[in-house]
Amino acid sequence: MGGLAQNAAPTEARLTRLLPDGRKETITVDLTRALARPADVPLTTGDQLFVPSLTLLQDVVEVRGAFNGTAESSRTTTAGKPTIVQRFELAHGDRVKDLLARAGGTAAFADLRLAAVDRAGDGGPRQRIPIDLHRLLVEKDETQNIVLENGDVFTVPVAEDKVYVLGEVRAPGAVDFRPDLTPREYVAIAGGPTVRARFQNATVTLPSGRSYLMAEAPPLEPGAVVTVPEVTVRWYQDYLTIASTIAGLVTAYTGLYFIFNTNRP
Structure with a gap:
């Protein structure tokens, strides 16, 4: 039968037997004794053995x-x-x-x-x-x-064994926790900040929920989150940067045009 389940109550088993006169007889059986050698409980055809769960008793x-x-x-x-x-x-x-x-x-x-x-x-x-x-x-x-x-x-629960580096880093994600590493070193392991990172505003959030600026954070714990925010750029600043780059290229091209064309006979 595969033995007793973990939550079985072996000392409170019930053996129900059909008697010759048609009546049923139920007796309590301590299976811890019955299954220990040389003790045994003889069974006959029609016997029913019920082993209750501990939760019932x-x-x-x-x-x-x-x-x-x-x-x-x-x-x-x-x-x-x-x-x-x-x-x-x-x-x-x-x-x-x-x-x-x-x-x-x-x-x-x-x-x-x-x-x-x-x-x-x-x-x-x-x-x-x-x-x-x-x-x-x-x-x-x-x-x-x-x-x-x-x-x-x-x-x-099982304790966290990772530190999470998120935001404007080149390889965001989980990093194995090491007690000897600083928040800056975790950022370095995550590939370092991107060109759009506002690194001086990076924060550390501990598993307790408390947050600190990275420069003021206590030693990290497993489960801590290091977040590097993005530089806040207004929508038109990107266009100004692109326009400035294009203007520089146009100026350079114009200068080369005049240099080469003014020397012709």
């Missing part, structure tokens, strides 16, 4: 994302990093730190500041509760260690 919570996981974790990949999906039985009074310990702790590439608990509302939409694990684990702020409820989904 007890409170459960689910973790998703950048956790170290356990041997029972379902493994996935997010942004090229190994992540997990796993359900755990929820004991009365369990908090965020209790669940973290059971899920093996957060992975090295976890974005601690953007964790969240998704909770079913009372007849309404699900509620998202932000959880700042940096405050909880590093700053020891217990306000982030909330009590969990049945059906909660605790997610820890």
Whole structure:
């Protein structure tokens, strides 16, 4: 049959058997004992074995994302990093730190500041509760260690490992994050500013949403955005530049014409 599912409740299995007199008898079977050698439960034709889900019998919570996981974790990949999906039985009074310990702790590439608990509302939409694990684990702020409820989904995302250079650069896009690089060096990696760049007005926006002029920005973090704006040019200035270039060519041509024609006999 392929074994038990991850969310099965093996100690609460139900075996239903048809008796000779036509009546049905149902007994509880602890499959953890029945499947351990040498113990066994003899089955007969017509027997029905039902293994309920944990969610039918007890409170459960689910973790998703950048956790170290356990041997029972379902493994996935997010942004090229190994992540997990796993359900755990929820004991009365369990908090965020209790669940973290059971899920093996957060992975090295976890974005601690953007964790969240998704909770079913009372007849309404699900509620998202932000959880700042940096405050909880590093700053020891217990306000982030909330009590969990049945059906909660605790997610820890994978941290960004890119810096984005946008605007008037020759090769805009994502650049691998390196803590030793300055905003100017990220612009250089992106090909440098274009001829229409207003480089002195370049800005840095951190993942927190705060923006700075590039010259005043603090050290960059993964997920930061460096934006190089375009020089503000009025519509007629481009035409003036083109007209000036054409006028220069006409002047040069006229000068050459007079030079060569005045020397003729």
